[in-house]
Amino acid sequence: MTEITRAEVCAVACADVWRDAGEVLAHTAGVLPSVGARLARLTTSPDLVLTDGEAYFMSDPPPLGRTAADGGVVEGWVPYRRVFDIVASGRRQSMMGASQIDRYGNQNISLIGDWRRPTRQLIGVRGAPGNTANHRTDYWVARHTPKVFVEKVDVVCGVGNDRARGVKGLRFHHLGVVITNLAVLDYGDDGRLRVRSLHPGVTPQEVHTNTGFALDATGAPETRLPDETELRLLREVVDPLGLREREVSGGARP
Amino acid sequence: MGDKSMSLEDFAGAVESGMTIGIGGWGSRRKPMALVRQLLRTGVRDLTVVTFGGPDVGLLCAAGRVRKLVYGFVSLDSIALDPHFRAVREQGAVETAEYDEGMFVTGLRAAASRLSFLPTRAGLGSDVLTMNPDLVTIASPYADEEYVAMRALRLDIALVHVNRADRTGNAQYLGPDPYFDDLFAMAADRCYVSTERIVEPQDLLTAGPAQSLLISRLFVNGVIETPRGAHFTSCDPDYGRDEAFQAHYASAARDTDSWRLFRKTFLDGDEQAYHEAVAEFHANREGQEKSR
Numbered sequence: 001m002t003e004i005t006r007a008e009v010c011a012v013a014c015a016d017v018w019r020d021a022g023e024v025l026a027h028t029a030g031v032l033p034s035v036g037a038r039l040a041r042l043t044t045s046p047d048l049v050l051t052d053g054e055a056y057f058m059s060d061p062p063p064l065g066r067t068a069a070d071g072g073v074v075e076g077w078v079p080y081r082r083v084f085d086i087v088a089s090g091r092r093q094s095m096m097g098a099s100q101i102d103r104y105g106n107q108n109i110s111l112i113g114d115w116r117r118p119t120r121q122l123i124g125v126r127g128a129p130g131n132t133a134n135h136r137t138d139y140w141v142a143r144h145t146p147k148v149f150v151e152k153v154d155v156v157c158g159v160g161n162d163r164a165r166g167v168k169g170l171r172f173h174h175l176g177v178v179i180t181n182l183a184v185l186d187y188g189d190d191g192r193l194r195v196r197s198l199h200p201g202v203t204p205q206e207v208h209t210n211t212g213f214a215l216d217a218t219g220a221p222e223t224r225l226p227d228e229t230e231l232r233l234l235r236e237v238v239d240p241l242g243l244r245e246r247e248v249s250g251g252a253r254p
Numbered sequence: 255m256g257d258k259s260m261s262l263e264d265f266a267g268a269v270e271s272g273m274t275i276g277i278g279g280w281g282s283r284r285k286p287m288a289l290v291r292q293l294l295r296t297g298v299r300d301l302t303v304v305t306f307g308g309p310d311v312g313l314l315c316a317a318g319r320v321r322k323l324v325y326g327f328v329s330l331d332s333i334a335l336d337p338h339f340r341a342v343r344e345q346g347a348v349e350t351a352e353y354d355e356g357m358f359v360t361g362l363r364a365a366a367s368r369l370s371f372l373p374t375r376a377g378l379g380s381d382v383l384t385m386n387p388d389l390v391t392i393a394s395p396y397a398d399e400e401y402v403a404m405r406a407l408r409l410d411i412a413l414v415h416v417n418r419a420d421r422t423g424n425a426q427y428l429g430p431d432p433y434f435d436d437l438f439a440m441a442a443d444r445c446y447v448s449t450e451r452i453v454e455p456q457d458l459l460t461a462g463p464a465q466s467l468l469i470s471r472l473f474v475n476g477v478i479e480t481p482r483g484a485h486f487t488s489c490d491p492d493y494g495r496d497e498a499f500q501a502h503y504a505s506a507a508r509d510t511d512s513w514r515l516f517r518k519t520f521l522d523g524d525e526q527a528y529h530e531a532v533a534e535f536h537a538n539r540e541g542q543e544k545s546r
Contacts (some may be wrong), residue, residue, distance in 0.1 A: 055430035068430075079431040080280060084356040088375070110352070115385045117346030123334055124327040130356035130376030159379035169378050169391070169400045 004225055004252040006181065007032070007244040009199050011234055012226040013179045015039040017095060017138050023047040025057075025078075025092040027131070031247045032179075033095035033140045034064060038238045039230060055079050064239055087127065087134050090172055094131045095138045098178075100153040103192045103213045105175045106160030107132075107139060108153035115155055128157035132164075136174040142247045144180035146212035161191030181248045183207050184223055185215075197223040200252045225252065257421045260476045262292045262525060265446050268476065269293060269411060272321075274302040276362075276407070276442055278414030278435035279487065281331045282308040282495055284427070286415035286448045288483035288525055290314065295524070304407050306358070306434070308487055309500070312338035312507060313521075315348065322349040324407065326358035330504060332497060337507035353404075354382055361407035362434055365441035373401035412442035415484045416468065417492055418461050419449035423474025428462045429490035439473040446476040448483045450492050482529060498539060499532060 014036025018026060026037040026048045038061060041048045050061050056068040057076030068074055078086070086092050099122055100108040109128060113119035131137050137158055141148050156163060164173040177196065178185040184196045195207060195217040204217035226234065234244070269275065279285035290310045300321040303314060307328035314320050316338040328339040342348045353361065356376040364372040373392060383389050383402070392403040414435040417428040425447045427435070439445040447469065458467060482489075486496035486503065506516035520531045 080433060081359065084359050087356055110381075111343070115352075115381070118343055121335060121340045121343040123329065124325070124352055125354050125380065125382055126327055127355045127376075129354040129378075129380035129382050130374075132380075133375040133378050155385070156379070156381040163379040167379050167400070168393075168398060169375055171399070172375070173379075 004231065005245060006199060006201075006250045006252055007248040008226050008231065008234055009223055009252050010179060010181060010248050011035045011039060011239075011244055012230050013184050013223055014095065014140065015043065015230070017176060017179070018045045018048055018093070021045055021048060021093050021136075023049065023091070024135075025049045025051065025086055027051075027092055027094040029096045030140050030142065031064070031243050032142065035234070035239050035244050036095070038064070039233055042233050042237065043230065049076070051078060064241070064243055084130070087130050090135050092134070093136045095140055096128060096131065096158065098139045098141055098148060098158070100148060100150050101139060101141070101178065102150055102153050102160060103215075104160035104162040105139070105158070105178070105187060105191075105193065106153050106156045106163060107158030108155045110155040110157050112154055125155070125157040129159065132159040132173060132175070133170055134172050136176050138176040139178045141178060141180040144182040144207070144210045146210060149211040149213065149215070151213050161187060165191065182210065183217065183220070195220040197221050199223045200225065258423050258471070258474060258477045259421045259452060260478055262288065262478055262480065265289060265476055265478050266292045266296045266298070268444065268446070269296070269298050271298050272300045273410040274304060274408070276409035276412040276438040277303060277305040277307075277310045278412065278433060278438045279308065279310070279484070280306045280431070280433040281327070281329045282487045282500060283331065283431075284415055284429065284433065284484050284489050285310045285487040286413040286483065287485055287487060288480035289413045289415070289446060289448050289478065291521065291525060291528060293319065294521055304409060306355070307336070307339065309336060309503060312336035312503075315339060315342045316507065316513065320348050322351070324351040324353075326353055326355040330500060332495065333500065333504050337504055341507075351386055352382065353377070353386070354380070357382065357402065357404050358407070359434060359437070360404040362437040362441050364404060364406035365408040366437050370406050371403040372406075374404050375401055377402040377404070407441060409438065409442035410444070412438040412445040413448070414438055414445065414469070415448045415480070415489065417450050417489065418453050418458060419447050419477050420455045420458060421452055421477060422455070423447060423469070423471035423477055424455065424458060424467055425449065425469035425474065426458050426462055426466050427468045428466060428492070429488075432468050436469050436473075439469045444475040445469070445473050446478065447474050448478045448480040450481055450483065450489065452477060452479045480525065485529070485532065496532070499535060502535065
């Protein structure tokens with residue numbers, strides 16, 4: 001077995017997100033979240049429901065990044081209208097990206113600057129407000145930098161723990177974890193991000209330097225390594241083309 | 255049953271400056287592009303455009319026809335952002351109302367049901383409420399909860415593109431996703447359907463099952479036959495997205511001079527001239543590939 005890569009550590013961390021999800025629709029944006037959901041489906045979470053990213057539920061998913069047109073076994077029809085119904089039903093869990101995220105997990109994917117005249121238009125709020133209002137939401141950050149982990153996000157798309165507190169109607173709000181190329185973060189009782197584990201080879205200082213707010217990683221344990229079954233599934237079944245290595249590069253240890 | 259078929263020219267005559275128009279499809283998928291191009295050939299302006307936006311938004315914004323954009327998102331799918339959309343946003347050139355995608359659907363559903371609003375959880379706690387200061391929350395009369403009172407997105411006119419339709423306005427989609435075209439039709443005072451092909455009513459079910467009859471003539475005022483009328487967006491299974499042309503569009507849109515040339519080459523003529531210019535674009539491209 002060749003050496004384990006950082007991307008593979010991230011992949012199993014992303015898979016662990018779905019461990020207790022049960023029979024829900026797995027929504028993912030980005031390569032590693034998609035890899036993680038598929039790996040979970042083949043290991044710890046056989047009841048997960050996966051889509052082709054277009055209009056179908058797949059009991060046997062098409063190759064990564066492809067749609068039902070490229071193969072796989074269709075088990076359901078989910079045009080966009082049904083997706084929003086499923087979001088509202090709560091039978092869904094989401095792992096999205098973040099262009100900015102603050103210490104309470106407020107997430108921005110909409111734009112940078114003032115919303116009336118942004119300095120940089122990004123993809124818009126998309127479904128983030130509805131996701132965080134209706135079901136568990138986790139975030140994936142492929143490049144952990146101070147530009148992403150900021151004191152204050154420019155637009156709150158995914159709702160953070162401070163904002164959700166006390167809002168009647170947000171009783172289903174549930175932020176899970178934030179997984180980055182450096183670490184796994186979760187939220188303390190005060191609703192603030194904290195370091196759950198550092199990926200093998202990452203120092204507390206590295207996380208501190210690359211976070212735009214105070215985040216103490218001292219004494220954090222190591223993120224677990226993939227086991228042999230997971231490695232085989234990752235390399236041979238889930239992502240044989242190695243798309244994961246394009247999103248996160250490097251070995252597990254320096 | 256009335257014959258509602260009409261020409262592109264007659265369709266354009268029904269659209270007036272200042273109207274609120276809803277445009278069906280999703281991103282760069284099954285957009286009524288021939289209808290949008292026809293609007294560019296008229297003097298119509300100051301439009302409020304309500305859409306899950308793609309190049310429809312880009313073309314109308316580039317031509318300066320839009321006063322306000324109401325959207326769930328604007329994307330070209332395989333290209334994350336439409337460059338014209340990005341430009342008008344970064345210049346602050348148009349008024350906007352950006353909603354969470356689910357809120358946008360809720361707004362269409364309210365309008366289709368002739369309600370002034372519908373409640374939803376989506377948007378609570380987020381800056382969608384900050385960016386749309388007219389939106390309010392409402393207390394549930396039945397539980398200790400509050401919801402966003404999503405305003406109805408009522409439309410003067412809806413434009414949609416489908417695979418087949420009959421002359422009376424029964425419209426059929428044959429691809430994987432109906433998107434929200436039926437809701438757009440029902441949310442509008444008048445709906446215009448462009449279609450790849452007008453067929454006889456008895457031939458609709460030879461193309462697809464009864465469930466593919468997406469929009470009833472109850473909600474349709476005009477039917478316009480526009481072969482390849484969704485180009486360059488996808489219209490599965492009749493044709494996929496023209497990725498090469500979309501890339502050309504997006505690259506031209508990034509710079510004033512190249513956009514001027516794009517407009518002159520593709521948009522200044524009639525619909526037939528557009529398709530001829532697109533055919534020439536592909537012929538030239540193939541020629542270049544071969545000579546490589």
